[in-house]
Amino acid sequence: MSFDEQMRDALKTFVIESLELLQDMEDGLLGLEIDPEPSERINAIFRAAHTIKGSAGLFGLDHIVAFTHVVESVLDTLRDGKLNVSPELVAALLPCCDHMIELIQGVSDGHADANSSLSAAARQLLDGLESFLNPEPKQAMTAVQDTSERLESSGGGIVDSGNWHLFIQFGENCLRDGMDPLSFIRYLATLGEIVSLTTFSHAMPDADSMDPETSYLGFEIVLNSDADKATIESVFDFVREGSYIHILPLENRIPYYVELIESLGEENAQLGELLLKSGVITQRELQEGLNAQQAQIPQPSARIGEILVDQQVVQQPLVNAALEKQQQIKDNKARENQSIRVDAERLDKLIDLIGELVISSAAASLRGMQSADVVLQEANASVISLVEEVRDSALQLRMVPIGTTFNRFQRVVRDISKELGKDIKLVIGGADTEVDKSVVEKIGDPLMHLVRNAMDHGIERAEQRLENGKPAQGTLSLNAYHSSGNIVIEVSDDGGGLNRDKILAKAIERGLVQAGAALSDQEIFALIFEPGFSTADQISNLSGRGVGMDVVKRNIAELRGVIDIDSVPGRGTTLKIQLPLTLAIIDGFLAGVGDASYVIPLDRVVECVELPVDDHRDYMELRGEVLPFIRLRQLFRKTGPTAKRQNVIVVEHLGFKAGLVVDRLLGELQTVIKPLGKLFSHVQGVGGSTILGSGEVALIIDVPTLIRQQEHNPFPG
Amino acid sequence: MPSLTIKDELTIYNAAEQKINLLVFLTAGDDLEINLANVTEIDTAGLQLLILIKREAAHLGKNLRFVMHSKAVLDVLELANLTGAFGDQVVLTQN
Numbered sequence: 001m002s003f004d005e006q007m008r009d010a011l012k013t014f015v016i017e018s019l020e021l022l023q024d025m026e027d028g029l030l031g032l033e034i035d036p037e038p039s040e041r042i043n044a045i046f047r048a049a050h051t052i053k054g055s056a057g058l059f060g061l062d063h064i065v066a067f068t069h070v071v072e073s074v075l076d077t078l079r080d081g082k083l084n085v086s087p088e089l090v091a092a093l094l095p096c097c098d099h100m101i102e103l104i105q106g107v108s109d110g111h112a113d114a115n116s117s118l119s120a121a122a123r124q125l126l127d128g129l130e131s132f133l134n135p136e137p138k139q140a141m142t143a144v145q146d147t148s149e150r151l152e153s154s155g156g157g158i159v160d161s162g163n164w165h166l167f168i169q170f171g172e173n174c175l176r177d178g179m180d181p182l183s184f185i186r187y188l189a190t191l192g193e194i195v196s197l198t199t200f201s202h203a204m205p206d207a208d209s210m211d212p213e214t215s216y217l218g219f220e221i222v223l224n225s226d227a228d229k230a231t232i233e234s235v236f237d238f239v240r241e242g243s244y245i246h247i248l249p250l251e252n253r254i255p256y257y258v259e260l261i262e263s264l265g266e267e268n269a270q271l272g273e274l275l276l277k278s279g280v281i282t283q284r285e286l287q288e289g290l291n292a293q294q295a296q297i298p299q300p301s302a303r304i305g306e307i308l309v310d311q312q313v314v315q316q317p318l319v320n321a322a323l324e325k326q327q328q329i330k331d332n333k334a335r336e337n338q339s340i341r342v343d344a345e346r347l348d349k350l351i352d353l354i355g356e357l358v359i360s361s362a363a364a365s366l367r368g369m370q371s372a373d374v375v376l377q378e379a380n381a382s383v384i385s386l387v388e389e390v391r392d393s394a395l396q397l398r399m400v401p402i403g404t405t406f407n408r409f410q411r412v413v414r415d416i417s418k419e420l421g422k423d424i425k426l427v428i429g430g431a432d433t434e435v436d437k438s439v440v441e442k443i444g445d446p447l448m449h450l451v452r453n454a455m456d457h458g459i460e461r462a463e464q465r466l467e468n469g470k471p472a473q474g475t476l477s478l479n480a481y482h483s484s485g486n487i488v489i490e491v492s493d494d495g496g497g498l499n500r501d502k503i504l505a506k507a508i509e510r511g512l513v514q515a516g517a518a519l520s521d522q523e524i525f526a527l528i529f530e531p532g533f534s535t536a537d538q539i540s541n542l543s544g545r546g547v548g549m550d551v552v553k554r555n556i557a558e559l560r561g562v563i564d565i566d567s568v569p570g571r572g573t574t575l576k577i578q579l580p581l582t583l584a585i586i587d588g589f590l591a592g593v594g595d596a597s598y599v600i601p602l603d604r605v606v607e608c609v610e611l612p613v614d615d616h617r618d619y620m621e622l623r624g625e626v627l628p629f630i631r632l633r634q635l636f637r638k639t640g641p642t643a644k645r646q647n648v649i650v651v652e653h654l655g656f657k658a659g660l661v662v663d664r665l666l667g668e669l670q671t672v673i674k675p676l677g678k679l680f681s682h683v684q685g686v687g688g689s690t691i692l693g694s695g696e697v698a699l700i701i702d703v704p705t706l707i708r709q710q711e712h713n714p715f716p717g
Numbered sequence: 718m719p720s721l722t723i724k725d726e727l728t729i730y731n732a733a734e735q736k737i738n739l740l741v742f743l744t745a746g747d748d749l750e751i752n753l754a755n756v757t758e759i760d761t762a763g764l765q766l767l768i769l770i771k772r773e774a775a776h777l778g779k780n781l782r783f784v785m786h787s788k789a790v791l792d793v794l795e796l797a798n799l800t801g802a803f804g805d806q807v808v809l810t811q812n
Contacts, residue, residue: 170761175729180760182796189796199797201768206776207740210769212732212762219797 007059014055015108019101021048026097032085039079046075052100063122064103066172070126071096073209074133083132092128099125120244123169133205164225164232165250169203169218171242176213179239185219188235192225222250230282246312249280258321272304274322275314285313344437347397354387354394355672359691361387366694395436402480402489403431405440409451413476416455423472424459429479435487439579442559443489446552450491450575451476453549458495458573468570470494483578486561492574498567500524525565529553557704560586560601588671588700590692591649592664594638597698599671599690600660604651604703608665611646620648620659629659630706635685636699653707660701673700684709719745722752727763727790735763739770747779754785759793771803782806 025048028041035041049072056064071093077083099122166188170181188194197219204216225232229247236245249257257280272286281289289307305319365380406428413426435443459465459474466472479490500521507513507527531550556563561579580586588599612620619628629648632638643663650659671690676683687702721742725731742749751770756763767783767790774781783805786794791807794800800807 175760175762180729180762182761182764182793185796197796197798199768199799199802201765201772204765204769204772207736207769207773210736210765212736212766213729215761216765217761217768217797 011059011107014059015104018052018055018104021052022097022101022104024048026094029090029093029097032090033087038085042075042079046072046079049075061107064100064107067096067103067122067126068100070129071100074129077133089132092132096125096129123244163250164223164229165248166219166221166223166232167244167246168221168236169244170215170239172214172216173242174239175215181215181217181219181239184235184239185221188221188223188232191227191232191235192223195222195224197221218244229280233282233284248312248315249318257318274325275308275318280318281308281314285311289313342397351394351398354391355674357387358391358672362692363694398437399434400437400440401431402433402435402440402487403428405444405447406431406478406480408444409447409478412448412451413455416452420455422455422459422474423462424455424474424476427475427477429477430481433480433482433487435480435579439487439559442555443577443579446555446577447478447489447491449552451478454491454493454495454573458493460496486578486580489577489579490574491577492572494572497569497571497573498525498528498565500569503527522565525567528565529563586671586673586700588669588690589649590666590669590698591647591660591662592666593632593636593662594640596636596638597666597692597696598632598662599669599698599700600649600651601700601703602668604653606650606652606657609648609650611648611661622650627657627659629661631661633661633663651703651707653704656707658707660706671700718748718750720750720752722755724755726758727756727766728758728760729762732762732766735766736769739766740773743770743773743777743779743781749774749779749781751781751783752785753783753790754787756787756790759789764793764797767803768799
């Protein structure tokens with residue numbers, strides 16, 4: 001084993017042991033206050049910290065040593081009885097424990113030497129501990145002020161000739177690294193005039209523990225300079241690491257910046273951009289803020305403005321000004337948006353034409369491929385990519401926010417609440433989410449049904465709600481968001497939830513499931529979508545007659561969508577509808593039977609397998625399961641010789657799998673759906689048609705209908 | 718009155734030994750004087766030492782004065798805006 005490997009192993013052991021010690025330490029701290037004889041406990045805690053510090057030193061993990069050292073000193077004072085156990089002390093030590101866990105996990109993640117100096121967070125924690133170490137007020141020989149965590153500009157009114165307020169605590173290693181803080185301040189003075197400067201030495205410990213090679217000094221400076229923030233910031237480029245540097249516009253300059261923000265152009269409405277442009281923050285500060293925002297888990301929740309204020313790179317009034325400006329820009333944009341109104345019919349005509357264009361350009365490209373003309377092929381390629389872009393933007397034109405549809409329900413909810421004698425409020429989320437116009441038109445009815453259902457059956461009466469410890473007012477929410485090429489619409493209520501047992505009993509009574517069948521909650525909830533299913537005890541005007549949910553489901557399936565149901569007893573029910581963003585274009589899988597081509601929607605295709613020896617049965621074995629299949633050749637009565645080797649495309653609908661037997665697999669394509677004419681409306685199993693690049697017509701297979709037919713008539717003939 | 722003349726520079730390069738010198742000198746009496754005339758060079762580390770020794774002295778209830786500040790020392794004290802806080806009499810010399 002090489003030395004390096006040995007070290008790595010040892011480090012691993014160090015991490016594991018330290019984490020265990022920290023766990024002990026935390027447990028110890030938590031029990032400290034209730035322990036009548038805490039001395040043994042304190043000893044144990046002290047030993048844990050001491051061991052960690054010692055081992056960290058062996059590995060050269062200076063940042064851990066530095067941090068742990070302070071914690072250890074506090075514990076030492078505690079052990080000597082100079083300090084008493086207090087809730088404040090425990091409250092100050094616990095976060096330190098957490099921080100040490102973080103540091104050690106950082107080591108195991110490989111950041112052993114990433115940051116040898118103390119982070120700002122660590123510094124704050126240690127500042128918190130310091131008051132326990134030096135309880136008596138410090139000697140006021142230099143201007144010793146309390147470094148309250150919040151840096152407030154002091155005395156903006158006294159000095160009115162400055163415009164920047166700087167707070168600098170140099171990194172403790174900067175002297176050792178050969179950088180003299182005073183020389184940075186001298187350099188700063190070349191950028192403008194230092195109006196006032198205060199030196200802070202409170203971070204310096206007493207003589208015994210003061211390390212003459214460590215930098216302890218901090219400075220508060222009011223600078224009068226024409227330089228912008230980025231230039232001032234760049235003075236400290238070499239010492240930024242480990243230092244605490246804040247540059248803020250002076251309080252009395254805030255109105256000036258507010259005005260500046262207000263006068264900014266309107267091309268960019270991002271908050272960060274507005275602040276950046278007015279010069280109150282720098283690119284680096286913005287980037288750090290954004291990184292911090294990204295790092296929030298699981299979802300970025302704090303706004304960038306809040307983060308910037310938190311990180312003390314900008315003051316609240318400036319963020320407010322920028323926010324106002326942002327709103328103003330948005331409002332202006334909204335007014336402009338309203339002025340563009342296009343007849344929906346014209347838009348549809350445009351989309352139709354672009355559909356044709358896609359097909360024609362594919363045909364041109366096909367011809368180009370057949371000729372050996374490379375230049376023509378290249379020209380075709382660029383035409384195709386442009387056409388695709390045009391198509392995408394044309395489809396964008398059809399996108400409308402779903403908010404208008406949602407808002408209609410405000411009224412509906414109000415009226416129905418009155419009718420039912422329930423107090424229900426509607427909460428709308430994601431109103432800006434855009435969705436194809438045709439989807440919006442068709443989703444209204446199913447949504448109406450779901451909303452009524454939720455209000456009628458979902459949300460309980462006020463008395464019952466109060467009894468269950470819920471607010472008397474029920475909440476119904478409509479929410480929409482985009483998720484991987486789909487739009488998701490959620491209808492949720494905070495009512496009683498679905499009654500699993502009741503549904504199951506009803507389903508057994510109706511013969512929908514076998515008694516004693518083992519079904520998951522999801523499967524049981526899905527039963528309410530079965531035709532003729534209703535568990536309502538009372539049939540009301542609104543719903544409960546057993547027609548409804550199956551219709552909803554069918555409507556949504558027609559939009560090529562799916563509906564899921566999730567319910568927690570006593571907490572409420574959420575119905576989640578997933579729809580494709582647009583109905584006009586689908587990703588398809590092209591297959592050939594005889595001389596004809598068929599398109600199967602790609603999201604239905606599970607896999608393709610070769611048909612085993614054809615013994616004229618209508619099922620095959622696929623990995624130990626029976627897979628029924630449909631021969632498209634038979635279904636569409638194609639004649640002509642069969643291919644030597646046939647293929648099976650496995651498709652799925654609602655968990656039910658079936659195979660489609662075809663002659664040839666021709667690959668994926670994106671295709672424009674053209675509805676079939678009225679004449680063909682009775683044809684089952686065909687969802688539309690499309691024109692291929694070759695000019696050929698291909699039928700688009702309607703998988704759900706085919707599978708349903710198969711289910712009802714599994715063994716024809 | 719015990720007096721100490723710092724002969725050398727006050728910088729990071731000798732901060733460790735100067736710290737000891739200063740602290741030892743602090744035990745020499747209750748009314749102390751440090752002559753800074755020969756301090757030709759001083760940096761942040763040196764400044765920190767001056768602050769430290771002042772603070773220690775105040776802490777122990779002793780009287781400690783800096784006298785005969787050299788130009789280098791004066792510059793640094795001015796920059797850090799500490800001349801007033803130290804409260805020592807400062808003589809402005811020609812050079």
